[in-house]
Amino acid sequence: MHRPAVHRRDPRLEIITEAVERLIPRATPAHLTVTVTETLPGTANPDGTPHKHTWTGKPEGLAVKVFTALFGRPRTEEQRSPLAQAEDAKRARDLVGELDALLAGGVALETAPWYPCRPGDLVHVHHRAVGDVPLTPAFGETYIVGDAGDGLMSMQLLAHTLPDTVEHAADMVGCFAAEAADCPVYEVWFEAGAHLLTVVRDGRPVHVGGAR
Template identity: 60%
Template structure:
């Protein structure tokens, strides 16, 4: 499954050439008129998008469920400086070129955590606020740890991505947790749904 937002934009643009069409039923036909007939290429919207993307940016990356920081750390352990820089740069570009970026006051950011050891699967929801001076806050609004979870541990495992004042409060969650674990809701609509990708 591809996660590159640039490829998604190209695919969406091609699919929207026919308003209201079902994306899985769209085919693209490119024809060259020749004296004795046509020379054609026919394919899916996704196939054309991959060809355009490859011409512009190189082959699309395949899905990687690790966070940008985890990918960079793996490359660093392997003494792959280029891979480390690519993981960090790609993570930054993916975030800062997202159509919903930057966060706005009133946005909700949900972080999903998989079960690890004795810690159950749970989620946290943060609300973004105006911290004045062009800065934003990201305050823990709620978490879904079980009600009987040990209260002294709740404070230890929740609120890691909260921020009193930051120019980019989602940055740590994006790099450490990973975009695939985040959902951003703006005006009641999911503008980034990492879990659905």
Template identity: 60%
Template sequence: MATARQTDPRLQIMTETIEGLIPRATPAALSVAVTEALPGLGERSNTWTGSPAGHAERLFTALYGRPAAGDPLSPLAQAEDAKRARDIVGEMAALQRGHADLTAAPWYPARPGDLVHVHYEAGGLSDAFGETYLITAGTDGFLSMQLLCHTLSATEDAEGMVGCFAVDDDPDPLMELWFEAGPHRLTIVRDGRPVHSGGA
């Protein structure tokens, strides 16, 4: 299923060409790896791994500039679109692609001290607003994500929306936020530097 960023046919052709390197492969199960072997250092090497769509987007950006964004969809929204279209393959592919994009990110997994900001567009009864969460060590060996602050007024938060992604002792505290809000709405800061700028 094409995402909003893949509406340009040139980007779609690049993605399909990369996916076609392995005939009859399942696109959602594919990844692209680029490895730099460092001479004289034995087994050490530098590696970049990503999805075929991510690799195609990098090539497209280098050649033509950033693809038209349209309205990006979260992995969950992409899966729901496919489900409404009765496309079980597209639904599973969207979920698998979302998981692969998170777990293949060079900054993954989250670490204590990471700051996670999520931006929400204006809609319904509220203006645009943001929430900032802090990743901390949990009490039982996993990680927690605590709400630090938000920019939604108390009157706008009548339904208690703020802080809904806070978790305690979760093996992967970013998973729900990544799938539901979407990577395009997230900014993740580690050691004072952005490591993921979804809105950029």
């Protein structure tokens, strides 16, 4: 799915976009457009139909307009996970900023339209390349959420794309697996960040992070 290259550091913009996309249940976001129509009373076109003014755009375009009206222009800095933002604030001795980053991350997760996760959900994590060579190439991991009993859920590694030739490759994958947790995606959401996650439910993506 293609979307404009907007760095969505603020999860509120992502939430607004997904809310607009879900006005038509189970629709494919890449195929959606939004049309707002003003019908002018007492006017008519040559064919007798009422004269109208319209605005048409993609869901993310409408989301940006709503976000800007509420909060100002979206930030365009590089996207960072809630934990990375909190660590930046901690290094700057900004206790309020540290708490805000963690609280915002929790709110973004718990207000996501697909939350909470369900058994059978697939969680895909993108890991960025590390180093200039790079020492570790970019790779992905796929986890599956399962029922751990007693109202808890597990998340087990299904597959990864990190080459076995990478040093210590076996120690670098599966770190987000969970045997039993209230919310098995909590750790990966905070450490990797929503922008590096894709969640698939019933064969359909319900959350797609990063550039779309």
